Amino acid sequence: xxxxxxxxxxxxxxxxxxxxxxxxxxxxxxxxxxxxxxxxxxxxxxxxxxxxxxxxxxxxxxxxxxxxxxxxxxxxxxxxxxxxxxxxxxxxxxxxxxxxxxxxxxxxxxxxxxxxxxxxxxxxxxxxxxxxxxxxxxxxxxxxxxxxxxxxxxxxxxxxxxxxxxxxxxxxxxxxxxxxxxxxxxxxxxxxxxxxxxxxxxxxxxxxxxxxxxxxxxxxxxxxxxxxxxxxxxxxxxxxxxxxxxxxxxxxxxxxxxxxxxxxxxxxxxxxxxxxxxxxxxxxxxxxxxxxxxxxxxxxxxxxxxxxxxxxxxxxxxxxxxxxxxxxxxxxxxxxxxxxxxxxxxxxxxxxxxxxxxxxxxxxxxxxxxxxxxxx
Amino acid sequence: xxxxxxxxxxxxxxxxxxxxxxxxxxxxxxxxxxxxxxxxxxxxxxxxxxxxxxxxxxxxxxxxxxxxxxxxxxxxxxxxxxxxxxxxxxxxxxxxxxxxxxxxxxxxxxxxxxxxxxxxxxxxxxxxxxxxxxxxxxxxxxxxxxxxxxxxxxx
Numbered sequence: 139x140x141x142x143x144x145x146x147x148x149x150x151x152x153x154x155x156x157x158x159x160x161x162x163x164x165x166x167x168x169x170x171x172x173x174x175x176x177x178x179x180x181x182x183x184x185x186x187x188x189x190x191x192x193x194x195x196x197x198x199x200x201x202x203x204x205x206x207x208x209x210x211x212x213x214x215x216x217x218x219x220x221x222x223x224x225x226x227x228x229x230x231x232x233x234x235x236x237x238x239x240x241x242x243x244x245x246x247x248x249x250x251x252x253x254x255x256x257x258x259x260x261x262x263x264x265x266x267x268x269x270x271x272x273x274x275x276x277x278x279x280x281x282x283x284x285x286x287x288x289x290x291x292x293x294x295x296x297x298x299x300x301x302x303x304x305x306x307x308x309x310x311x312x313x314x315x316x317x318x319x320x321x322x323x324x325x326x327x328x329x330x331x332x333x334x335x336x337x338x339x340x341x342x343x344x345x346x347x348x349x350x351x352x353x354x355x356x357x358x359x360x361x362x363x364x365x366x367x368x369x370x371x372x373x374x375x376x377x378x379x380x381x382x383x384x385x386x387x388x389x390x391x392x393x394x395x396x397x398x399x400x401x402x403x404x405x406x407x408x409x410x411x412x413x414x415x416x417x418x419x420x421x422x423x424x425x426x427x428x429x430x431x432x433x434x435x436x437x438x439x440x441x442x443x444x445x446x447x448x449x450x451x452x453x454x455x456x457x458x459x460x461x462x463x464x465x466x467x468x469x470x471x472x473x474x475x476x477x478x479x480x481x482x483x484x485x486x487x488x489x490x491x492x493x494x495x496x497x498x499x500x501x502x503x504x505x506x507x508x509x510x511x512x513x514x
Numbered sequence: 515x516x517x518x519x520x521x522x523x524x525x526x527x528x529x530x531x532x533x534x535x536x537x538x539x540x541x542x543x544x545x546x547x548x549x550x551x552x553x554x555x556x557x558x559x560x561x562x563x564x565x566x567x568x569x570x571x572x573x574x575x576x577x578x579x580x581x582x583x584x585x586x587x588x589x590x591x592x593x594x595x596x597x598x599x600x601x602x603x604x605x606x607x608x609x610x611x612x613x614x615x616x617x618x619x620x621x622x623x624x625x626x627x628x629x630x631x632x633x634x635x636x637x638x639x640x641x642x643x644x645x646x647x648x649x650x651x652x653x654x655x656x657x658x659x660x661x662x663x664x665x666x667x668x669x
Contacts, residue, residue, distance in 0.1 A: 410630040410631075412630065444626075450626070451626065
């Protein structure tokens with residue numbers, strides 16, 4: 139009897155051991171790797187995003203030293219287009235230049251936001267138009283600022299901006315007040331030269347008096363509408379420009395999602411604490427549309443142990459997951475987990491496939507990207 | 515036979531629980547290795563303030579605190595080393611009067627040294643003495659004042 143029990147225990151443990159060693163490699167084939175890309179760059183170049191016209195795709199790099207916006211052709215990795223930014227930044231210090239936000243509509247119409255100014259430049263870097271947001275009714279009076287955290291988007295003559303308000307939040311009352319009053323998205327209608335904050339409010343989860351250190355949502359344009367994703371809300375909010383209202387909500391909950399702990403008011407300016415806090419909480423992040431699969435993809439930053447085994451370094455970023463929502467069946471079809479030791483939480487849906495940035499030990503001299511195809 | 519099986523089981527359990535937990539190096543070891551590997555330096559014997567300007571932090575803090583540090587610490591500049599990984603300060607002349615170690619690959623940001631915002635690694639006798647964070651102008655002024663009045667430093 140004892141002997142049988144011993145054998146049984148041993149078998150169980152061997153099975154456990156096998157799961158332990160191979161468990162993490164059992165990945166779903168919902169995304170299939172189809173290509174990999176490596177691009178050289180120097181530390182003076184900051185990656186901005188991706189642009190594609192009818193024929194080609196381009197990586198957008200900001201050459202900080204030479205103040206150029208470079209379009210790197212993904213076929214031969216040559217900088218086919220380099221737009222000088224001197225006109226925009228001639229009076230700006232380098233430090234401000236770095237936190238500017240860009241949106242390439244076409245190489246001949248590039249929007250740049252710098253502090254509360256927006257510029258439209260052409261391929262030669264000539265300023266075609268500029269807008270000082272502080273000149274618009276309600277902007278300065280409500281102490282609004284353009285946030286550089288969420289990328290600009292542009293659709294049908296409307297430039298979408300993430301907005302913060304310069305209001306003190308140091309107790310539950312002021313916090314509740316902020317999230318009740320502030321509308322975190324603003325629209326600059328460049329055709330009508332008008333500015334307004336659409337009725338996109340923070341979800342009720344923000345209006346409890348607890349602070350989650352999260353002030354701007356993520357958004358994309360899709361089907362001439364604006365899809366807005368808040369970090370601590372399971373829903374996606376679809377804003378219709380014509381009706382000027384939230385037309386629809388899509389429940390797009392991550393299986394990993396857990397309500398975050400409020401950030402302690404006493405630790406507001408403690409950045410070491412903040413760094414640990416960011417690694418310990420779940421947060422919804424960017425949302426994307428993948429045309430090839432007709433899926434919405436929602437990124438989720440997951441709680442992650444800061445330490446890398448061995449203890450000689452820490453994680454660069456959180457582990458993350460990607461929720462796949464099929465727009466045809468209106469269902470979540472899967473949620474994929476990505477380890478941040480292998481993949482950065484940065485992806486781009488392109489015509490060539492879903493590009494996901496690899497985590498590199500050496501960050502500045504190259505970017506390595508895996509390209510995937512989404513299979514429903 | 516049964517004892518053998520229990521012994522094997524115990525070994526497997528031990529592997530599962532302890533097998534993947536290597537000993538963690540101390541902060542001094544981590545910093546020593548970093549200085550040696552990336553800057554060909556060592557932690558000095560005399561008191562020294564390694565001031566880290568990392569990518570992680572608030573831009574407003576950097577813009578206000580750094581000029582204060584540059585001016586305030588001038589009498590102690592032989593005891594100050596800036597380690598700069600923040601991109602916007604890498605090609606900057608701000609630190610030209612000081613010992614300046616640029617970290618273009620942001621290695622320092624990802625070492626287990628609690629680096630966040632402006633971080634001071636104070637060293638003495640080839641070891642880390644303490645790690646401080648400057649999160650306000652008051653923190654910055656206090657740090658400068660304490661350093662200037664440190665009896666161990668000959669100005």
